[in-house]
Amino acid sequence: MDMDADPPIPTTSRAPDSYINQDDALVYWNSVDATVNGMLGGYPQTSRIDLQGSSNFFTKLRRGKSQSSKTPLEQLSRAADCGAGVGRITKGLLLGVSKQVDVVEPVKKFTDELVQGLGSGEWAGDGEETNEGKGQVGEVINLGLQDWTPEPGGYNVIWNQWCLGHLTDAQLVAYLQRCKEGLVREGESWIVVKENQSTDWVKRDIYDEQDSSVTRSDAKFRKLFKEAGLKIVAEELQKGFPRELFPVRMYALKPE
Numbered sequence: 001m002d003m004d005a006d007p008p009i010p011t012t013s014r015a016p017d018s019y020i021n022q023d024d025a026l027v028y029w030n031s032v033d034a035t036v037n038g039m040l041g042g043y044p045q046t047s048r049i050d051l052q053g054s055s056n057f058f059t060k061l062r063r064g065k066s067q068s069s070k071t072p073l074e075q076l077s078r079a080a081d082c083g084a085g086v087g088r089i090t091k092g093l094l095l096g097v098s099k100q101v102d103v104v105e106p107v108k109k110f111t112d113e114l115v116q117g118l119g120s121g122e123w124a125g126d127g128e129e130t131n132e133g134k135g136q137v138g139e140v141i142n143l144g145l146q147d148w149t150p151e152p153g154g155y156n157v158i159w160n161q162w163c164l165g166h167l168t169d170a171q172l173v174a175y176l177q178r179c180k181e182g183l184v185r186e187g188e189s190w191i192v193v194k195e196n197q198s199t200d201w202v203k204r205d206i207y208d209e210q211d212s213s214v215t216r217s218d219a220k221f222r223k224l225f226k227e228a229g230l231k232i233v234a235e236e237l238q239k240g241f242p243r244e245l246f247p248v249r250m251y252a253l254k255p256e
């Protein structure tokens with residue numbers, strides 16, 4: 001993922017997602033260091049801001065309009081960290097809100113790093129607070145999301161961040177439909193999508209050949225969510241990132 005919002009604009013009329021090659025993406029990601037710096041394309045300092053923004057967004061989502069902020073939130077039962085990389089979000093957010101966190105990530109060296117770091121109290125990132133999490137990480141699934149089916153009715157939260165650009169539009173719709181089935185049917189449950197957005201002046205998706213991914217526009221995300229039968233129940237722009245980066249938007253989704 002190129003975090004920098006200034007890639008070349010494609011000149012052909014071919015759909016940007018038609019250039020996605022998932023084998024090329026894996027070659028790229030296997031060449032990247034299994035560190036927070038590797039995950040964040042040379043902007044490791046954004047990790048803390050990102051996790052704080054996600055935590056605030058998720059807490060507000062869970063509290064809704066009615067609950068007093070004094071009532072402590074209960075631990076959720078099961079979360080999935082999708083396209084998890086080295087587990088930055090697992091360790092910095094999800095282990096704090098869920099009893100079990102399953103990890104889906106195609107690059108094994110990243111999940112090896114994630115699992116090795118559990119319970120050591122050490123974290124190779126930029127020093128963000130973590131929960132130790134030994135015993136809380138459940139299944140570690142080395143698959144691309146185009147090939148993963150969440151257990152039906154299994155998850156309170158399916159978190160997707162900075163990885164959905166590796167799926168074509170059709171794969172993303174099919175994947176979101178499977179996620180919809182993967183949400184618990186009673187009690188709290190959401191699909192969360194947090195992704196870069198192509199900037200307004202471009203008004204279209206942008207193909208990035210470095211990691212063979214697309215950066216979608218806000219309008220495209222909304223169209224694909226609708227096609228998947230999902231509605232947006234909360235959304236927010238991430239604040240506090242360096243100006244040269246793409247805008248980043250969080251969406252919480254539920255079945256329509």
Ligand SMILES: C[S@@+](CC[C@H](N)C(=O)[O-])C[C@H]1O[C@@H](n2cnc3c(N)ncnc32)[C@H](O)[C@@H]1O
Nearest residue numbers: 001029039083084085088144145161162163166
């Ligand atoms: C920019 S990193 C983000 C990692 C993590 N979500 C985070 O925010 O720290 C992108 C991740 O997507 C993973 N990835 C690549 N292809 C994927 C695919 N087809 N499905 C899911 N994840 C993929 C990469 O291996 C990498 O770990």
